[in-house]
Amino acid sequence: MQLDGHIISGEFDESANAFLLRKVKHLSTASILNKKQLHALTDYLHKHKHEDDGQVLTLYDQILVRLNQEEVEHFLNDLDKVKTWYH
Template identity: 50%
Template structure:
């Protein structure tokens, strides 16, 4: 497992099973396992909406809303780019 500590998300990338385990979003602890397609879909959505002044809301466990400012959305995009690079190395 390779630890990833980004500006918005933190977790571990598992090269054996080819997935990313999100352990923290902003200051909230979580445990969500995302595959390459899920990371890609989230990245594309945020990329389309990165310049919205009101920011974005992501949910943890489909229940806990987490507000991201426009700046935090851009930081999350950078974090996701790092994770996407790990998928390309597999």
């Protein structure tokens, strides 16, 4: 299954029960999120989504990607769609 969301893009691998993250905002990446990692990420973002400064993600432990409050909401909406694909 393919997702082209507001903040992220990628595809879900049903056989591996994992989401392959291909793009965050305008930056390409290749990260795999298993169910536990996705839930941890969404839980963290839900707890901190109202912080004035937003959030910062890192890609490849080197590239910082800033998300403002609105982008965090869009990111959470994208992740919520992916959540439904896990079994």
